[in-house]
Amino acid sequence: MSHGHDSEQVGHIVPLWLLFGVFFALIILTALTVWTATHLHLGAFNIWLALIIASMKATLVALFFMHLIWDKPYNGIVLVGAFMFVILFLGISLMDTAENMPDMYEGPAPAVATE
Amino acid sequence: MGKKHSSDGAGHAEHPKWMQHHFDTPSQQFASSKMGMWLFLATEVLLFAGLFCAYAVYRANHMEMFVFGHQFLDVKWGAINTCVLLFSSLTAAWSVRAAQVGQKTLMIVLLFLTMCCGGGFMAIKYVEYSHKIHDGLLWGTQYKPTGHAAEVIHGEEAHAAGDLGGAHGRVDAGHTEAEQVAAIEAAHGAKAAGDAKAAGDAHTAGDAHAAGDGNATTAAPPAEAGAMHATELPADVLAIDAAERSATQPAAIGPRGLVPVAETDAAHAEAGGHHWEGPIPDNVHIFFGIYFGMTGLHGIHVLIGMIILGWLIYRALKNDFSPEYFTPVDLGVLYWHLVDLIWIFLFPLLYLIG
Amino acid sequence: MNVTDTSITPADLGGYASREAESENFLSYPKGILSWLVTLDHKRIGILYLICILTAFFIGGMFALLIRTELLTPGPTIVDADTYNQLFTLHGAIMIFLFIIPGIPAALGNFALPLMLGAKDVAFPRLNLTSWYLWLIGAAFTVFSLVNGGADTGWTFYTPYSTQTDGAIISITMGVFILGFSSILTGLNFLVTIHRLRPPGMTWFKMPLFLWAIYGTAIMQVLATPVIGITMLLLIVERTLGFGIFDPALGGDPVLFQHFFWFYSHPAVYIMILPALGIMSEIFSVFSRKHIFGYKFIAFSSIVLAILSFLVWGHHMFPSGQSQLANFVFSALTFTVSIPTAIKMFNWLATMYKGEIVLKTPMLYALSFMFLFGIGGLTGLFLGALAVDIHLHDTYFVVAHFHYVMFGGTVIAFLAGLHYWWPKVFGRMYNETLGRIGAAIIFVGFNMTFLSQFVMGSQGMPRRYYNYLDEYTIYHHISTGGSYLMAVGFFLIAGYLLHSLLKGKRAPANPWGGNTLEWHVPSPPPYYNFKEAPRVGDPYDFSEIHWDERIEGYVFRKAEGSA
Ligand code: HEM
Numbered sequence A: 001m002s003h004g005h006d007s008e009q010v011g012h013i014v015p016l017w018l019l020f021g022v023f024f025a026l027i028i029l030t031a032l033t034v035w036t037a038t039h040l041h042l043g044a045f046n047i048w049l050a051l052i053i054a055s056m057k058a059t060l061v062a063l064f065f066m067h068l069i070w071d072k073p074y075n076g077i078v079l080v081g082a083f084m085f086v087i088l089f090l091g092i093s094l095m096d097t098a099e100n101m102p103d104m105y106e107g108p109a110p111a112v113a114t115e
Numbered sequence B: 001m002g003k004k005h006s007s008d009g010a011g012h013a014e015h016p017k018w019m020q021h022h023f024d025t026p027s028q029q030f031a032s033s034k035m036g037m038w039l040f041l042a043t044e045v046l047l048f049a050g051l052f053c054a055y056a057v058y059r060a061n062h063m064e065m066f067v068f069g070h071q072f073l074d075v076k077w078g079a080i081n082t083c084v085l086l087f088s089s090l091t092a093a094w095s096v097r098a099a100q101v102g103q104k105t106l107m108i109v110l111l112f113l114t115m116c117c118g119g120g121f122m123a124i125k126y127v128e129y130s131h132k133i134h135d136g137l138l139w140g141t142q143y144k145p146t147g148h149a150a151e152v153i154h155g156e157e158a159h160a161a162g163d164l165g166g167a168h169g170r171v172d173a174g175h176t177e178a179e180q181v182a183a184i185e186a187a188h189g190a191k192a193a194g195d196a197k198a199a200g201d202a203h204t205a206g207d208a209h210a211a212g213d214g215n216a217t218t219a220a221p222p223a224e225a226g227a228m229h230a231t232e233l234p235a236d237v238l239a240i241d242a243a244e245r246s247a248t249q250p251a252a253i254g255p256r257g258l259v260p261v262a263e264t265d266a267a268h269a270e271a272g273g274h275h276w277e278g279p280i281p282d283n284v285h286i287f288f289g290i291y292f293g294m295t296g297l298h299g300i301h302v303l304i305g306m307i308i309l310g311w312l313i314y315r316a317l318k319n320d321f322s323p324e325y326f327t328p329v330d331l332g333v334l335y336w337h338l339v340d341l342i343w344i345f346l347f348p349l350l351y352l353i354g
Numbered sequence C: 001m002n003v004t005d006t007s008i009t010p011a012d013l014g015g016y017a018s019r020e021a022e023s024e025n026f027l028s029y030p031k032g033i034l035s036w037l038v039t040l041d042h043k044r045i046g047i048l049y050l051i052c053i054l055t056a057f058f059i060g061g062m063f064a065l066l067i068r069t070e071l072l073t074p075g076p077t078i079v080d081a082d083t084y085n086q087l088f089t090l091h092g093a094i095m096i097f098l099f100i101i102p103g104i105p106a107a108l109g110n111f112a113l114p115l116m117l118g119a120k121d122v123a124f125p126r127l128n129l130t131s132w133y134l135w136l137i138g139a140a141f142t143v144f145s146l147v148n149g150g151a152d153t154g155w156t157f158y159t160p161y162s163t164q165t166d167g168a169i170i171s172i173t174m175g176v177f178i179l180g181f182s183s184i185l186t187g188l189n190f191l192v193t194i195h196r197l198r199p200p201g202m203t204w205f206k207m208p209l210f211l212w213a214i215y216g217t218a219i220m221q222v223l224a225t226p227v228i229g230i231t232m233l234l235l236i237v238e239r240t241l242g243f244g245i246f247d248p249a250l251g252g253d254p255v256l257f258q259h260f261f262w263f264y265s266h267p268a269v270y271i272m273i274l275p276a277l278g279i280m281s282e283i284f285s286v287f288s289r290k291h292i293f294g295y296k297f298i299a300f301s302s303i304v305l306a307i308l309s310f311l312v313w314g315h316h317m318f319p320s321g322q323s324q325l326a327n328f329v330f331s332a333l334t335f336t337v338s339i340p341t342a343i344k345m346f347n348w349l350a351t352m353y354k355g356e357i358v359l360k361t362p363m364l365y366a367l368s369f370m371f372l373f374g375i376g377g378l379t380g381l382f383l384g385a386l387a388v389d390i391h392l393h394d395t396y397f398v399v400a401h402f403h404y405v406m407f408g409g410t411v412i413a414f415l416a417g418l419h420y421w422w423p424k425v426f427g428r429m430y431n432e433t434l435g436r437i438g439a440a441i442i443f444v445g446f447n448m449t450f451l452s453q454f455v456m457g458s459q460g461m462p463r464r465y466y467n468y469l470d471e472y473t474i475y476h477h478i479s480t481g482g483s484y485l486m487a488v489g490f491f492l493i494a495g496y497l498l499h500s501l502l503k504g505k506r507a508p509a510n511p512w513g514g515n516t517l518e519w520h521v522p523s524p525p526p527y528y529n530f531k532e533a534p535r536v537g538d539p540y541d542f543s544e545i546h547w548d549e550r551i552e553g554y555v556f557r558k559a560e561g562s563a
């Protein structure tokens, strides 16, 4: 929006160096995530690290390849909103199952008494 | 407002043919289309959310399935495919730029390259899938490890028995109560030893049901439930006040959990080049189910994306696009990027576990 | 403008300027069946939808009558137990997925939304038509399950039963999947239309409240529907390929299925009710001849409802084996939903307060809406209370609750909207007396049918049961009797509406005195909606709208002296 064209100009023209720059950053992050997963043993934190790196990659793709940084804010809100709802969905389902574990019977559940 | 475009457009019409009558200006039409596409992408994200949810729930509760199962996936292929898709995203984004600045030939070449990358991705997936199919490492009832995978999973003798995954082959008559106890003890031993692979992970350790005890949690098919433990509950469960345990009567089929599988023998195995020590977890087929569900749905999206790219190339060859009008290219490429975006998450979640 | 009898033209009274101009109305231009099947005009697509959903309503209604007849006596009455299971499954699935979800947005909304907004069409007319065709395909799949062995799981398709039964689950779930697509396209289209096609002057807070409601609905359609899509796909692979993630026999988790299902289906019940609330905001204001009270509160409460609806799905799963913590959280959140709902209710009451209430048919429906939806919503709070729900879950109390909100709420509002916009859509007036009688019959029949279900439910009559104890007989008799009465009411309504198409009086442009933009164009509207961008004012300002005897309708006229 802030670029110098008039409002009739549709879309932002991304310079080539930026496209390639983003691409190389993505490749480097891919290498990084493979490396951390195979060489760093952080226990439960590995998954979070992997997710953080994946989110960084996703952000790069969304902002530059998908033009979000130059786009109408609404489109970005749509994407972020969608992710928020995914997190909501996952979060509550996870909370439920995790919370349920201690309530479980060991072994198969007993049959209900029938008369 | 609209004047500029109608004058430098085709030059003969009031407004160009791509302009629809219910919009006032080209930029209004462009912004509308783009917003529509973004909303559609949001629905795609939520479509995948279901599978991500299943992944998260099973992973959080049964990490061991994932740790064990993921060894049969090849990081090398996954990483190559990631790079292929990233490269295709680059060419796709570049093709939009080419469309904007009017480099028609370049745009077509780039779109074609993008499509080829999609083809390459699918080819690699084909190789991976056929390995899994060959080894019987499939989902649910189709999970029947054979060949090398079977040796890893079943050990020698089970190889002949064949079916591990079928719901009904589960509680092997040959396994007596005593054997199970022994297996459980063995498993406990493994846990005590603090094996990093099997139980060391915080998730797994917390989830003593499945990893350690092998004999896991609740749900068993009714017949087997009857045959095995009837109404006895483990002492520590009975010790909990009934009111605290659960608000409802337990059903014949337990609320949820894992079927106890006889295959809890502590195993030493070479799987996919990894050294596996400790009990083979139950229900590994769920991992493969999720793997196939996620990559399968994603693969379908890649195929759809390729069709869209093909259609864009066709229209570009027909000279439908110009620096004033390239909306379909922009939208099609957005879709392609989303497919990439999802793979960016799938790769570490499936291939880079533990 | 001073209106004198000699200078008056039909156009001044809101009609078409001439006979020729009249042939430009969207019903007759262009002509031919084919022109309807390939139409891109949102008004025609609205009518196509209307015909289809009313057909679905008819089929679903027939199933309902069969169910009620079967329950007239304990034990077998007219069908066997298996057939009964199929009856209530198809009744539920057809009513929900084929009728009520597309009902208000896709039929009435399609017609009214661009007109009320002042736009020439929706943003994506082709998608709009696609969505209608998808509806047809989805409907075909759903109804195909009827001859393909029938589905007997209930509309909720709970696993593991739905993966084991011999019923035609695959075709019905495919149908639901496709219908979901259709619903998404409608929602997406409306969101973009409201954002991008507003004419100059149509700011967000000049928008009629119906559009705010449709906007909230569309958010839910876009964000929730994909989840039912993946759920249905997983159910299909579960059945065909033995996928196993929902199957306890394979270590899968059936409660997870319920999470999936309700993550969509609770927002879905708000997809049903929110547009209905929007219609109510229009009708209460117009028929009280008074500016809507608390415009911004009503507008924002629609958006808040849309978002809150995503936070309460677990209240359908209290006794399912869901964890205690989740139960507690969902119960608490469920209560918050009543806040935005109550905001709307009280604002409508305040709108009516000291208004000149006109008891025309749409308003009668609106009043019964208020009563019935009030009961429905309040009983929802009973169900949202954890301890109480353990007793009431899966009883007729739940059945009564959701019929009070879905039928007493949405269907009644749909009828209100249908009667409100009927003259605009078809350019004909229906018989007002019959309209009022119809509304009264529905109201009485409805309460007979479902009030008795509250009673038997609270006494323990389980839902979806084929047989019952003798002590419930009396309630079932009342309930079945009420359903027959309603059937009579619906046939009456169908009768006078169809009659009006052929013999009805010509409708004036503004029969009720509304000030939203659709009343500024002739009835039926011209195919191009507006010649030039309409002048946008306050949609609830009735000061310049006056009754005119000559056309038996309202005309727009500046108050004396202020020209
Ligand atoms: C104040 C608002 C509402 C509250 C607090 C509420 C609460 C509840 C609760 C707790 C249940 C679960 C009962 C059980 O199964 O034990 C339920 C069921 C249901 N509600 Fe509501 N509700 C509200 C409004 C609505 C609305 C507006 C609709 C639809 C238009 C609706 C449709 C349904 C349906 C269809 C079911 C039953 C689903 C099934 O099991 O088949 N509710 N409601």
Ligand SMILES: [Cu+2]
Residues within 6 Å of the ligand: C265, C266, C269, C312, C313, C315, C316
């Ligand atoms: Cu609900």
